[in-house]
Amino acid sequence: MYKVFVKDIPIILSTQKNIGKQYTAIPLKFARFKKIIKKINNGKLVYVNLYHKNEEKIEKFLREKLPLVEAAGGLVYNNKKEILFIHRNEKWDLPKGHLDRGETYEDAAKREVEEETGVKDLEVKRFLQKTYHVFRRNGEFLLKVTYWYEMYTEYDGDLKPQKNEGIKKVKWKNFEKTQKALQNSYENIKLLFPKEYLTTHPNDRVPQV
Structure with missing residues (x-):
């Protein structure tokens, strides 16, 4: 199953026709991808499942329908188990x-983790997964595929936000603070975290930043 996020709403692409009663199921060969994106952006569509029995065809469909932008990033832990x-x-x-x-x-x-945060001595532990989201540049829809890696570092020096990339802060966050941060994050980012990070008390509120 693939989840392609449009404004934090996922387009599901799966090998199953029926994944839930609320989903509009569309065979992949009949899917008009840009029209679906526009409907989501206009609030006219929320639950949609594009299906095909062959998972390889789903990946090929994604890469053919929109211009592709590839990126990579890190879920970085330190020796205090902060993120x-x-x-x-x-x-x-x-x-x-x-x-x-x-x-x-x-x-x-x-490289991107180092440039955006100032953190050094990174050790890549494992590949996590790819995430997908649609964004618009110069009036054109693009598909960004991001390759995510789990990393570890014992670096305890200063953190340096890359301001020319619009980054205002860089922070190490413990378990509790990570839970709160994820309440004010992106849905595709949440896919990278173990389930326990996504369970918060109903009285918890998004922190002020």
């Missing part, structure tokens, strides 16, 4: 960015 966050566009996010020419996804992820 590294950036604050940009009034939301908490994880460091990530575009690939340079000839760069591997892993190398791009490490």
Whole structure:
């Protein structure tokens, strides 16, 4: 199953026709992807499932329907089990960015974390997953595919937000603060976290930033 986010609303692409009564199920061969995106942006569509029995065809469909932008980033832990966050566009996010020419996804992820946060001595532990979201640039819809890696560092020096990229803050956050940050984050970012980080008390409120 794939989730392609449009304004934090996921377009589901799956091998199953029936994934829930609330979903509009559309065979992949009949899907008009840009029209679906426009309907979501206009608030006319919320639950949609595009389905095909062959998962490889789903991946191919995604890469053919919109111009592709590839990026890479990191879910970074330190020796206190804190997680590294950036604050940009009034939301908490994880460091990530575009690939340079000839760069591997892993190398791009490490470089972007270093550039956006000032953190050094990163060790890549494992590949996590790819996330997908649609954005608009110069009036054109683009599909961003981000390759995420779990990383570890013992760096305890100063954190330096990359201000020319619009980053206002860089923070290490413990379990409780991570839970609160995720209440003011993006849905595709939440896919990277273990379930316990996404369970908060009903009285918890989004922190002021």
